Amino acid sequence: MVKITDVARRAGVSPSTVSYALSGKRPISDATRRRVQDAVRELGYRPHAGARSPAGRRSKVLALAVPLRSGVHVPVVTRFAVSVATAARAHDHDVLLLTQGEGEEGIRRVADAGLADAVVVMDVQLQDPRLPLLRSLSLPSVLIGVPAEPDGLTCVDLDFRAAGELCVDHLAGLGHRVVALVGSPPEVYVRRTAFARRLVQGFTSAADRHRIASTVHPCGTGRDAARAVAERLLREQPALTGVVVHNEPLLDPLIDAFERLGLRVPGDLSLTAVCPAPVAASARIPVTSVAVPSAELGTRAVHLLVQKLSGTPVPQRTLLPPRLTERASTAARAAA
Structure with a gap:
């Protein structure tokens, strides 16, 4: 098994520097961070949060990856984030929010540093560049959104x-x-x-x-x-x-x-x-x-992650049926 000392030796830094580079807990130069990340990839180092916790416990943290890109309506993101956090707390988990447009690197950093037990991914694109990484990681994930090719992923969304x-x-x-x-x-x-x-x-x-x-x-x-x-x-x-x-x-x-x-x-x-x-x-x-239904989608995503963490099989795709509520803004077309 590859150890943090092996990564440190390959990158030419101390083990504590490796830890800081992966966790982001202290500032590290870009050059040093790249050397550490290269060493991690070359050696296949995958620290698990539970391996560093007392009695083998998990981190009890779920990551929520939602890049705040142009065109994203922040109040909608907030509703989803609140629903994920509320559902996570019901399962005794906290939530780590990833909002930068760093794409794969943010998720890789969470996985490499063992910062979370699993990740919820939002703002999913049809050909999302994060998908190959998600398929390759041992970190369980659930997407709120369905890409063009969802094979090997777990997705939930409104239809x-x-x-x-x-x-x-x-x-x-x-x-x-x-x-x-x-x-x-x-x-x-x-x-x-x-x-x-x-x-x-x-x-x-x-x-x-x-x-x-x-x-x-x-x-x-x-x-x-x-x-x-x-x-x-x-x-x-x-x-x-x-x-x-x-x-x-x-x-x-x-x-x-x-x-x-x-x-x-x-x-x-x-x-x-x-x-x-x-x-x-x-x-x-x-x-x-x-x-x-942001509350229901966030809750379902967390429940699916909890099932995956427990080893319970889950469906690849869950689509919630739409429901239309009539209000005062629609009426029969007026006669010409």
Whole structure:
């Protein structure tokens, strides 16, 4: 078995320096950190938190990897983080939050230093660069999100494709024949973020199935962005009567923008959203929505990790079915 002294000898540093380089508990120069990390990889060193704890106990820590990249809505991240932390405490675990955009290196550092027993991974992309590392590590992991090829991984998420379909089904059932999706910021799609891409797939698939006209518009946040996208929608689709929003900060700004352009919600325009239920319910006009169940997803992710740590088999993929709640923002299409 490779020991920390072997790593220190290969890197030409002391064992304590190896420990600090892996744990980040003290500042280490970039050059020294790279030498230590190279030695760890070359020797296959994998310290386990339990091996350094009294009586072989685990660290009782779960890591939560959620890079705060451009286009990520921090309040959503906060809801997920709280749900993970709450569920972890119920299993006598604490949570180590990894928020930097360091990708694989952050997870590798946690695994190499034995800082956590397992990791929850968020903001999953269809071709996520972290996946090869997660498959190679002995560190158990659960993804909140489903990549294009989930083989060898454990994933849980809302069925976003079905959520997009459900919103269109609702609008089509009310007689709307021209609909649009106001989506996440453009960089979310550029990164091929899994949940955003799948919602678009569901939206367009359902629109095609109902043979209704549809367009997709990625959008930033804020009132200026809401006004610009509302003007563009009405310019390009003058017969528009139904909108699906997958960008929760835009709910009230979009309602205001459409009203300034002479369209009342829901008299002239029906609006649905995919977002946390409290956000939809507290909008200026309560919005018909498919809820993003952050509390349930975080709890399920932790429960799956606890099962994996105990050696219990778990399903590869768990998709929560979407549920639509009707509120005041949708109505039957007005007669022409």
